Amino acid sequence: MTKTNAMRMLDKSKIEYEVKEYEVDEHDLSGSHAADMMGVNHDSVFKTLVLKGEKIGYLVCCIPVDRELDLKKTAKAAGDKKVEMIAVKDLQGITGYIRGGCSPVGMKKQFPTFVEESAVLQEKIAVSGGLRGIQIIISPQALIGFTRGEFASLI
Numbered sequence: 001m002t003k004t005n006a007m008r009m010l011d012k013s014k015i016e017y018e019v020k021e022y023e024v025d026e027h028d029l030s031g032s033h034a035a036d037m038m039g040v041n042h043d044s045v046f047k048t049l050v051l052k053g054e055k056i057g058y059l060v061c062c063i064p065v066d067r068e069l070d071l072k073k074t075a076k077a078a079g080d081k082k083v084e085m086i087a088v089k090d091l092q093g094i095t096g097y098i099r100g101g102c103s104p105v106g107m108k109k110q111f112p113t114f115v116e117e118s119a120v121l122q123e124k125i126a127v128s129g130g131l132r133g134i135q136i137i138i139s140p141q142a143l144i145g146f147t148r149g150e151f152a153s154l155i
Contacts, residue, residue: 004130031065053080077152113149
C-alpha cells in the first residue's frame with residue numbers, strides 16, 4: 001500500500017484512521033464512483049472542494065459526494081460576502097493535490113476548513129487519502145481536530 005502525505009501526517013499526530021483502496025475509473029473521478037467501488041453509503045463519503053473567498057482567501061469544504069455546495073451558505077460559514085470554486089487547473093499549485101485525489105489533510109498550507117454538519121451523523125466518514133483510488137476513513141471529530149476546521153451548514 002502507498003503511504004500518502006496525508007497518512008504520514010495523521011500517523012505523526014497519532015490520529016486513528018483506516019485506508020480503503022478502490023479501482024479508479026479515469027472517466028469517472030466522482031466520489032459517487034468511489035462510494036460504489038467501496039460498497040459504502042454515499043452519505044459517508046465526502047468530497048473535498050477548494051474555494052476562494054473575497055476576504056478569507058482559500059478555503060476547503062468537505063461535503064457528501066452526491067450533494068452540491070451552496071455558495072451562499074459557505075460564504076456565511078466562512079464569514080465572507082462571496083466565495084467561488086477555484087479552477088481545476090489551479091488545484092495542484094494551491095493544494096499539492098490533483099483532481100480526484102484532493103485530501104483535506106496535508107495540503108501545502110493550512111487553509112480554513114469546513115465540513116458539512118451532517119458529518120456528525122456518521123460514526124466515520126471517508127475523505128480522499130491524497131491519491132486517486134485511496135480513501136481515508138476517519139471520525140468527523142478527528143478530521144475537524146486535525147484540520148482545525150469546523151462543522152457548518154454547506155449544502
